Amino acid sequence: GAVVSxxxxxxxxxxxxxxxxECRSLDFxxxxxxxxxxxxxxxxxxxxxxxxxxxxxxxxxxxxxxxxINHASxxxxxxxxxxxxxxxxxxxxxxxxxxxxxxxxxxGEGSWLTVV
Amino acid sequence: xxEVEQNSGPLSVPEGAIAxxxxxxxxRGSQSFFWxxxxxxxxxxxxxxxxSNGDKEDGxxxxxxxxxxxxxxxxIRDSQPSDSATYLCAVNRVGQNFVFGxxxxxxxxx
Numbered sequence: 001g002a003v004v005s006x007x008x009x010x011x012x013x014x015x016x017x018x019x020x021x022e023c024r025s026l027d028f029x030x031x032x033x034x035x036x037x038x039x040x041x042x043x044x045x046x047x048x049x050x051x052x053x054x055x056x057x058x059x060x061x062x063x064x065x066x067x068x069i070n071h072a073s074x075x076x077x078x079x080x081x082x083x084x085x086x087x088x089x090x091x092x093x094x095x096x097x098x099x100x101x102x103x104x105x106x107x108g109e110g111s112w113l114t115v116v
Numbered sequence: 117x118x119e120v121e122q123n124s125g126p127l128s129v130p131e132g133a134i135a136x137x138x139x140x141x142x143x144r145g146s147q148s149f150f151w152x153x154x155x156x157x158x159x160x161x162x163x164x165x166x167x168s169n170g171d172k173e174d175g176x177x178x179x180x181x182x183x184x185x186x187x188x189x190x191x192i193r194d195s196q197p198s199d200s201a202t203y204l205c206a207v208n209r210v211g212q213n214f215v216f217g218x219x220x221x222x223x224x225x226x
Contacts, residue, residue: 043218093159103148103210110159
């Protein structure tokens with residue numbers, strides 16, 4: 001299957017600071033990338049969908065000014081959590097879909113964010 | 117509202133048994149169906165995709181699709197403790213977002 005890489009896998013940041021998570025498709029061009037968050041023992045929650053070169057489409061209830069998503073190239077999307085607070089601590093996962101992957105989406109490894 | 121439903125479990129089966137995981141969906145226009153496995157603390161990984169009615173086998177895994185009943189299932193033969201995970205069913209129309217079920221937690225007992 002296609003490879004999606006996410007970095008960092010774990011990050012700890014102080015309240016009020018911003019943190020950036022990168023998602024890269026390594027062996028295909030990702031025309032669409034998705035960002036999810038997941039609390040322990042809970043379901044995946046879609047945060048936003050981004051198409052290369054376009055503004056991200058956010059799901060209802062997700063603050064676009066707090067969770068900045070950039071999908072500037074066909075292999076890279078970034079999620080920046082701005083002015084992070086402890087309640088933003090979660091597991092953030094990206095996934096990608098592209099022409100090479102057909103209609104299948106592949107997930108990155110996920111990033112554990114802890115805000116202290 | 118497009119929905120995908122799964123029994124949250126936990127579903128417990130003894131080692132070597134067949135585990136049967138079920139999923140129903142509400143959107144009759146759904147075209148693609150996927151099963152992902154998620155180990156605790158890890159991201160989901162694709163197990164199988166299925167697009168046509170009937171069975172699709174891959175090793176110990178068999179996906180079954182019945183579009184008339186809006187039902188998709190995953191059978192795991194010869195279950196192993198390493199199969200213990202949460203199994204996510206996902207459904208979509210081509211070009212549209214995936215809709216994930218809440219997942220079924222499977223526990224394979226040694």
